[in-house]
Amino acid sequence: MEKYLTINRRKVFFNNEKNLLEVIRKENIELPTFCYHSEFSAYGSCRLCMIEIEGKGISPACSTLPENGMEIKTNTEQIIEMRKIIVELLLANHDRDCTTCAKSETCRLQTLARRLGVEEIRFKNVIHKKSKDLSTYSLVRESSKCVLCGDCVRFCDEIQSVGALGFANRGSQSVVCPTFSKDLESSECVYCGQCARVCPTGAIMPRSEVNYVWKALSNSNKKVIVAIAPAVRAAIGEVFGLSGENGTEAAGKIVTVLRSMGFAKVFDISFSADMTIVEEANEFVERLGKDRDMPMFTSCCPAWVKFVERYYPDFIPNLSSCRSPQGMYGAVAKKIIPEMLGIPKEDLVVVSVMPCTAKKFEARRPELSKDGIADIDYVLTTQELARMIEEAGLCFGELEPSSFDMPLGFKTGSGIIFGNSGGVTEAVLRNVVNNKSDGIDEADQFNFVRGENGLREAKINLNGKELNIAIVYGLKNARKILRDIKVDKSRYNFVEVMACPGGCIGGAGQPVYTDLAVRNTRTKVLYENDKTMELHKSQDNLYVQKIYRDYLGNPGSHSAHEYLHTGYKYTKRFKETFGIYKPLKENYIKINICFGNNCIQKGSKDILKHIMSFIENSDYKDSVGIDVSICLEKCSKGPVVRVAGKTIERCTSESAEKAILEELKRI
Amino acid sequence: MESNYVKFETVCRILEENSFDKSKLIPILQAIQEEYRYLPEEILAFIASSLNISPAKVYGVATFFAHFALQLKGKHIVKVCDGTACHVKKSAGLIDALKNKLGLKAGEHSTKDNLFTIETVSCLGACGLAPVLLIDDDVHGQMTPDKAVKLIDVILGQEGAKE
Numbered sequence: 001m002e003k004y005l006t007i008n009r010r011k012v013f014f015n016n017e018k019n020l021l022e023v024i025r026k027e028n029i030e031l032p033t034f035c036y037h038s039e040f041s042a043y044g045s046c047r048l049c050m051i052e053i054e055g056k057g058i059s060p061a062c063s064t065l066p067e068n069g070m071e072i073k074t075n076t077e078q079i080i081e082m083r084k085i086i087v088e089l090l091l092a093n094h095d096r097d098c099t100t101c102a103k104s105e106t107c108r109l110q111t112l113a114r115r116l117g118v119e120e121i122r123f124k125n126v127i128h129k130k131s132k133d134l135s136t137y138s139l140v141r142e143s144s145k146c147v148l149c150g151d152c153v154r155f156c157d158e159i160q161s162v163g164a165l166g167f168a169n170r171g172s173q174s175v176v177c178p179t180f181s182k183d184l185e186s187s188e189c190v191y192c193g194q195c196a197r198v199c200p201t202g203a204i205m206p207r208s209e210v211n212y213v214w215k216a217l218s219n220s221n222k223k224v225i226v227a228i229a230p231a232v233r234a235a236i237g238e239v240f241g242l243s244g245e246n247g248t249e250a251a252g253k254i255v256t257v258l259r260s261m262g263f264a265k266v267f268d269i270s271f272s273a274d275m276t277i278v279e280e281a282n283e284f285v286e287r288l289g290k291d292r293d294m295p296m297f298t299s300c301c302p303a304w305v306k307f308v309e310r311y312y313p314d315f316i317p318n319l320s321s322c323r324s325p326q327g328m329y330g331a332v333a334k335k336i337i338p339e340m341l342g343i344p345k346e347d348l349v350v351v352s353v354m355p356c357t358a359k360k361f362e363a364r365r366p367e368l369s370k371d372g373i374a375d376i377d378y379v380l381t382t383q384e385l386a387r388m389i390e391e392a393g394l395c396f397g398e399l400e401p402s403s404f405d406m407p408l409g410f411k412t413g414s415g416i417i418f419g420n421s422g423g424v425t426e427a428v429l430r431n432v433v434n435n436k437s438d439g440i441d442e443a444d445q446f447n448f449v450r451g452e453n454g455l456r457e458a459k460i461n462l463n464g465k466e467l468n469i470a471i472v473y474g475l476k477n478a479r480k481i482l483r484d485i486k487v488d489k490s491r492y493n494f495v496e497v498m499a500c501p502g503g504c505i506g507g508a509g510q511p512v513y514t515d516l517a518v519r520n521t522r523t524k525v526l527y528e529n530d531k532t533m534e535l536h537k538s539q540d541n542l543y544v545q546k547i548y549r550d551y552l553g554n555p556g557s558h559s560a561h562e563y564l565h566t567g568y569k570y571t572k573r574f575k576e577t578f579g580i581y582k583p584l585k586e587n588y589i590k591i592n593i594c595f596g597n598n599c600i601q602k603g604s605k606d607i608l609k610h611i612m613s614f615i616e617n618s619d620y621k622d623s624v625g626i627d628v629s630i631c632l633e634k635c636s637k638g639p640v641v642r643v644a645g646k647t648i649e650r651c652t653s654e655s656a657e658k659a660i661l662e663e664l665k666r667i
Numbered sequence: 668m669e670s671n672y673v674k675f676e677t678v679c680r681i682l683e684e685n686s687f688d689k690s691k692l693i694p695i696l697q698a699i700q701e702e703y704r705y706l707p708e709e710i711l712a713f714i715a716s717s718l719n720i721s722p723a724k725v726y727g728v729a730t731f732f733a734h735f736a737l738q739l740k741g742k743h744i745v746k747v748c749d750g751t752a753c754h755v756k757k758s759a760g761l762i763d764a765l766k767n768k769l770g771l772k773a774g775e776h777s778t779k780d781n782l783f784t785i786e787t788v789s790c791l792g793a794c795g796l797a798p799v800l801l802i803d804d805d806v807h808g809q810m811t812p813d814k815a816v817k818l819i820d821v822i823l824g825q826e827g828a829k830e
Binding site: 153157162163164165166167168169170177178179180181187188577578579580581595596597600605608609612626628630631 | 670671672675676679682708709710711712713716717719720721722723724726727730731732733
């Protein structure tokens, strides 16, 4: 039997919708919400999606199940008045500096106040203006603009399994804040920025570098060059009303605007993406042959890299050592462009335009610099580029397209699809799987790795060997895969991870969107763009070949390693070490016992107990200090104890005692 | 020599008794506060790691309930009732007088010597005696600012005599 209900006296059929809100929105009634996102759990805090259900009274649509025969009204006088009051109350303790807020025009609170006709706020303004959190390169938090919807908290927890943000306090004191009310930099944040994407207001925003770039552009002593990431061209049109049903590939127009802003050269990150593929595919084939540190993980996504460094240091060797396309672009640009333009290296300013907030963090990694000069000077997001276009008064829609500068502006289709989840995998396959039979459509040959799912698997035959591949977006999905790999190392050979849903096209630096269909449109734009390319395989990129020939030698060579590879280091999850025992003497042996989850289960408590009693009953009382750490990050080899800087894996009470005695003999 | 071993062992024991179960976060925090008189930050991080939840979540719970303290509480705890009845009977005046007496600025709750902590509570259930305050376990009804200050003086006298 078909199930139905009535909405505003209209009969509506429904099937598997999760809640009434989805049923109502399917009928093209845009019920307002702050706290509802179909991507994660319903929370029901903003109370804006209130509806009247005959016989049940007023309920929030987001957390009510549809039932057969329900009679629903979405817009009664009472409901309209309630919604207005809610918005007024939110505005009463909101920092209403809309004219200077970067979220203006895309802010949902602002939009809603207009939609509901809020013309006056009947409550006293009680904002407590706090200083901005500018601790990270990627994001800015401004808590006086927070509406406490918790979208950021749930995204970080449910989709990314990071939980860097949480609610704290209660009632009128409630706030959303990073762990222990500290700044974001001290939290577990990996800078993916999806909190900023889902934030309805300007409480969390990508950190803008627009002013620095304008300043560099107006400095006549500097030459400023720029490159745009693949995903940028698929999304920027949305800001200027150019998206349409099939989206718009706007690379040509972007080149035109960047030139008129005064950039000396306009390049394409898709070029360095081709380079990444050549280098990474080479690394993959080599590692596969030697069965070294397999499975290999992609390393293009800086949030994912940071995630591995923080939570899974055991897996750091599995990350490809290749730099991301941004990293390669910066290194190659700083190496070859000064000569090309006839200027000293110090006068070159390298800018990249990215769909991503984590790229801002990546650009400041010390690994991505040479002789103290950073490879990338400034990173703009797609949003920031759009703002610059507006500031410069350029009519984006009317501009004629132009073409990129050579050599770093030439790309194959592989470099373009990088922006989609599965794109890196597909590009690597195009490189490593040699299929010379004629008539094969190179753009579609490996399209089975594409898809909308956040966790996909694929198999492919490589020279008689079956390759198992996992393609993942969302860091919670990545955790699942890592858990599987811990159990069975041979389960996959190649794992692609992107932190953001849909890959880079869904990055937090992209124009704000709420309709998830936007992601599919952007994905399609890149795949269509690939089809229009003359070449589809990265190794066919003539300029990539030329750069190797002229500067780097072969893929994997010493020179290639110097410029195109990088290193990773683990970042402690918790800075806290807990002092257990501190002797009076200043010169003493430091003992550190890991009390991370794994080590506790494997008996670190007994080891601590043994060491304590051993020391208390000995003459060495004043020569030994004991700390407890969470954690020493060798979880697979626990329990771990560190004695005077030496790490003992799979430690026992006896081996700890032995090591301490040996150290004591020395002093 | 300075040893935190006993306290730390207690934390481990509390976690074990609650079988490292994240749904028992509140009883775990209660037991830990018993031990430390407050919830030290490094212990909260340790609990989060042991229960496999984010520190932000543990912090959220620890700050939600008025019972939990993130700073060391004083030896004597003064709870001033600010429920409806006491509020109407000017409990705000009591709080001001006490804070003034103890030299506490806005946002401060404990004296520097950690002898006193002042808290406001919603209702002590003695509305007939409003305004009411509680010093440690003793209820004092029909308070005035002067009387409240005198109560503090008495304790200060006792503490001084001990030394």
